[in-house]
Amino acid sequence: MDKSSGRRRFLKSAAALGAAIPAGAAAQSKPAPAPHADHDKQHAQHMRAAATAARPYMFLSQTEVAFLDAAVSHLIPKDELGPGAKEAGVTYFIDQQLFGGYGTMAKKYTQGPWPEGTPQQGYQSPLTPAEVYRAGIRDTNEYCRKTHGKTFDALSRAQQDEVLKGLDAGKIELEQVRSQFFFNMLLNNTIQGFFADPVYGGNRDKAGWKLVGFPGVAAVYTTFIEKHGVPYRAQPVSIADITQKVAQVDEHGHAIHVMLDDKAGV
Amino acid sequence: MSESRSRRNFLKSAAALGAAVPAGVAAQSKPAPHADHDKQHAQHMRAAAASARPYMFLSQAEVAFLDAAVSHLIPKDELGPGAKEAGVTYFIDQQLFGGYGTMAKKYTQGPWPEGTPQQGYQSPLTPAAVYRAGIRDTNEYCKKTYSKTFDALTRAQQDEVLKGLDGGKIELEQVRSQFFFNMLLNNTVEGFFADPVYGGNRDKAGWKLVGFPGVAAVYTPFIEKHNVPYKAQPVSIADITGKVAQVDEHGHPIHVMLDDNGHPLSSRAQRGTS
């Protein structure tokens, strides 16, 4: 590989570097020297910043991170209701999942042969989910280069939307994986990462749970279950909040929820 | 489950809670005086960095076991942190959660006769399952012998048990003791020396111990400086992706060279080295 492409590679990497820090970290970890005054806020900020910065990708390449950041931001967009999948760290969640047993099809049946089968027969691919992403992202980027001269992450929002719809509908043919097979996997994992306990690296700041009003780790509801029609407004609690003693627990280890008023402040 | 039982359950969990935060955090996140704010910032970052990484596979009981075990395999001493302080337990958690623990890309079909030593790994259990069974069996053994789980034994007793596993003198029910011990030992060493991106080798303790710079710089100007120790701040993959470390045009880090007291050299001296 010649010098020029060496340099190309460097520029690319540099461009992708931002992406290699889980979404949000870049924004959050600006060491903005804040006034000593609001020290607590800053502490919280530090914690959040480090929390994200401290979680490097274990499976995805920088190119793949760029692709997913772009893709999931369409599947669950950021809007007036709050953060989307990208802001919630879904790309990082997917990285962890693909690095983990899910990505490698642990505890699943992987022996061949693998004919396509009927829809009723479900997953029939020789590829593990990790391999499906690797192939699907590469093929989609190839398609984007052919049709738009750019990789997916570099397209305009409108073009990206068009490509995703093409995959969703199976209108775009990919070389190594069926486009709908890849798309549905991506969509399911995105929704999982948006709503899974933050311990898995997604649902950052419990964005998904806050969106729908889900309290996460449950409290004892015996006294509330018959308060019919009364919204249960609580600060969602993650497993990590408890193992790290950020959240209080009762004698059986259930979370003691911090209830919120209508303005959803404490 | 009876009330008393569940209260025990609660107490246990409570006891184990500390263990469920990767080693070091508890210590690190003490509130500090307003004064030295930078130190504190760094401290926060470290604390959060650790606490932001919850366990994905190990139970609290298993974490307690491993924290105790790895602190013998690579102890903390005057040379610096040991495996526990370096986050090896958390590293093992991540590995067992990941493809290693589930035997991804390995051949898993039976039958599984024991075979000869020359034939290597022949177990129907994945590494994740080996840990689950091995820790349980070892704790059972400890309960029988000392009426305590491994993590609650004295250092001396723990050492005795580990030597028993290492020498195959202790018989475990579900896994061969040496099979389990060797896996634990290998993974501990791996976690002590692997790039910190995997959650072990915290603060590059392992690399600092042996003088390994991690992600390599261009060594062309240095390779023929014979018998001159190359003293550099080790660089992790995350330091580069996180833009904490500078890189050259091909993405190799520009190592920060250290003086004999381990302090960064002046920028002039830095340039001098490469």
Place this chain on the structure above:
Amino acid sequence: MATKLKPVDVVTVGVGLTGTILAKELADTGLKVVGIERGRWRDTDPDFAMPGAHDELKYVIHKELMQDLSKETITFRNAMNETALPMRQLGSFLPGEGVGGAAVHWGGLTWRFLPWDFETKSRTLARYGAKQVAEECTLQDWGVTYDELEPHFNRFEYLYGVSGKAGNLQGKIIPGGNPFEGSRSKEYPNPPLKTAYSSTLFKQAVEKMGYKPFPVPTAANSRAYKNEYGATINACVYCGYCQFFACEMGAKASPQTAVLPVLMKNPNFELRTLCNVVKINLDSEKKRAVSVTYVDSRGREFEQPADLVLLTSYVFNNVRLMLLSGIGKPYDPAANSGVVGRNYAYQTNGNVTAFFEDKVFNQFMGAGALSMMIDDLDGDNFDHTGLGFIGGGWIGAASSGARPIDFHPVPPGTPRWGGEWKKAMARYYNRAFGITTHGACQSYRGNYFDLDPTYRDAYGLPLLRMTFDFRQNEYKMSDYITKKAAEIAKAAGASRMNVNPRTGKYSIVPYQSTHNTGGAIMGADPTTSAVNRFLQSWDVHNVFAIGASAFPQNGGYNPTGTVGALTFHALEAIKTKYLKQPGPLA
């Protein structure tokens, strides 16, 4: 190559709901019992401890408590003219793995099948004549009646501390209970659970419509309860992590909470975990089982001789082990002869999602079976004349805990992703609830199990092959009762609805229910059943196959209550008849 172990009296293949009860009772009589379990040891403490127990991704999406398919799975096809392919990941149903089996992650609904269910065939013919069912339908009577099983139902309900309200106490109809249930000798051991908002709306609506609502009977205990073995089951706290999860409170009855605390103390019982039985070995003339062969966690093969072999694993494994061991004649759908693998059936579930603009349900709260239900459209509780189907199912508004990875109530026409989807999720996640129609499923000649010709498990043995699809009877039934459910939803004031009767080919992909039945069915006739009325193999008298595998067809209820009753039914036969005089009991 297998190491031969010293003989014991009884071996249970599988240590779940049925295996633990049988082991406990037989060990108490002084017999040496060995429980062999393919999975690992699991207990409330520490395995199900907080906060890790409330992890939807781990338990619902990644199926932590369920079968490891890398070791063994099934292959599936809709019809005999298709090629069966392996079920590579779990979906439609979720067999358990490990001590406690599926009874660790079950939903807790504990029903008694209707008297009618045990005599489906004779009563259908009597009331409607042969034309009511398709020719291909292989429905049949069980060879045992509700009355015979009643004491056993009772025993099981008291063991598991079922919470509910009797509707027919010694023939007397009790208001607030299920008036259609078979006559019961006793009230439930525990009062019903509390009532969720969705249940209240449902209740008001169906009462207006003239139906008879009642609280579902469930093994999620409404109060701390000490059972006959002295085990205490705690009170449910409505945390909403129930089905698919283990209960951190020990409030959902299970082998761990109801039986094992006592069983594990019994010197006559030995548990062997991570040991997978691959064969039941027979004597030369194949009339008697002499031992079981299993592979342990070190890959070592052992042969365990025993006088009595109890097949107490999941439906699939009961049937597969009989096929692999040559116990009973394999079923041949072409000739409609043979018995092992015959009459596989499932459940025909539909649902209606009801959306509200002005009501909040906090559906993340709940318990495995927290709901109001009606039974007016179950079994033969209504006139099927002219409907073109038999059977029915319960209809209920369940609050079993709605978690957002799994539960996405968005109104019809909402896109699958993007901003619109997000808005709909934000709006309706807490303003919707589901009404389930839990339909029966009849048996048919073309729905069966056999061994797959191509795919093998990690032990090198052929996988079990499932050939199954729903038939007209099920589609019509589901359509009928789901329409009724839609009327209820409307009456409850839903602004919008998704109405999903079961239509189209059966698919192994989406979760439906772990209510697989048949394959080793019971009956009075050895030519159409694999086990007799005491669940004893017709061919090998010291093998009993216990579980939903014995159901000749599936009723409109969750199977567990009836499985529990059959367990005590078999137990009684073993204790009072077989042990006294080993040999065929029928």
Place this chain on the structure above:
Amino acid sequence: MATKLKPVDVVTIGVGLTGTILAKELADTGLKVVGIERGRWRDTDPDFAMPGVHDELKYVRDKELMQDLSKETITFRNAMSDTALPMRQLGSFLPGEGVGGAAVHWGGLTWRFLPWDFETKSQTLARYGANQVSDECTMQDWGVTYKELEPHFNRFEYLYGVSGKAGNLQGKIIPGGNPFEGVRSQEYPNPPLKTAYSSAMFKQAVEKMGYKPFPVPTAANSRAYKNEYGATIQACVYCGYCQFFACEMGAKASPQTAVLPALMKSPNYELRTLCNVVKINLDSDKKRAVSVTYVDSRGREFEQPADLILLTSYVLNNTRLMLLSGIGKPYDPASNTGVVGRNYAYQTPSSVTCFFEDKNFNSFMGAGGLGVAIDEFNGDNFDHSGLGFIGGGFIQAGSNGARPIEIRPVPQGTPRWGGEWKKAVSKYFNRNFSITIQGACQSYRGNYLDLDPTYRDAYGLPLLRMTFDRRENETKMSVWLTNKAAEIAKAIGPSKMNVNPRTGKYTIVPYQSTHNTGGTVMGADPATSVVNKYLQSWDVHNLFVVGAGNFPQNGGYNPTGTVGALTYQALEAIKTKYLKKPGALV
């Protein structure tokens, strides 16, 4: 069931070092060439980009660049009397997977076998007589001589930009080079790499002892180099992540750096990745291959017809595909007849680790092939009379880059864990280096490859079974050579030494070298070889099998240089002979 594709001229099975060269050259002649690769596409950018590429856990422990054993592995046993069991994880050797094959993660050492190596048998008999080797030894001549191969060695060295110093230029011995090497027509295309401290100390010592040290020839380029295909290979930066890793600099010659940039531009070439060839199909009289069958990444089966089929995958797969396709008579060790699977051999490496108290080697710096070696004790460069063995190996002090997960030697007697171990690792990580010996390995009747009777791959096909152990010849040689190395070490003056000759049974567990040879050996006699001197199958004339599988036994060098020469040997025969007149060339 396989979809038949439209015919092409040439198919290469495997797209690694040999497959890319053959494809490039044949596509240039206008032939339509399809390269079929079981693994995925990989390139320097982005797959090998910094900083992820410097990840020891991922690349060394988890073998990121190597074969996926969940799809296919081999079974292994030491002797015919043992039961072969699957290699469940990689260890002793590391076949590659994906475009570029093992030439992506290779160490770069690029040797020419000695003239003697190609005539081992005749020259040994001539010099020492038959008693020098055991009866079981099946060593044989290659059917081709060094002289014939010299131009091809040259061609390959210039393609890969090998860095080194000639020792015998057109018969003239050149100081500073290897005086024992065969006559070469040209100097190396690039000068040697720099000299590491350990190499310098080694050099001083061996010179004092009268040996002739020289820099190891390596494909880690010492300067940016443009080859005949116009591809530029960069200059090595001594980062120390070389063997087991891909080169982020594009400085280690490989298909990616030397051939693919040009090949992928050729309109006559098509690459198919994630496609695994499962069979070579023959015509009715089995004299001609008509097509290959492969399974793609969607599980679809395709049949690709071709006029010329080049088996260019790894040694083990080349042999296995011939056995699976029924090409050539399988070897039978009992009768010592048959050819496919015959003469499997390996390497007999050993080492002496030197520890110092006062010297620092910055052991983590280095490059694959960075080292100084002596060849006095290789091949037949020394008199073997009375030694009781034949063959030898080169001895070197190499600096290939030490990383602490894998390479952290401690003096003998140090415990395996605990505080003492920690102190030793801390002290010696940068204060040690190893002198390594690359020992030869002869072939024996009982060392061979065949198909396993029990275990199958994910495609349902039998795994390849390896039966192998080293013999007395290898053990004696290793002990003798390692003692020589120990003498050198002493002369260098370490404070402590670990002397590790290769003794005991061959084990598949620890890494030794990916230098497997034989199974499809070349020769002049169809009764004792699979392919003729042009690497053409004796039985199927349009099939050429290329790789180290052709070695009748293994020499005392890394095999790659000789594999490169054989590739051009076959290429020349195909271009100048076969294409003009298809048919048997011998």
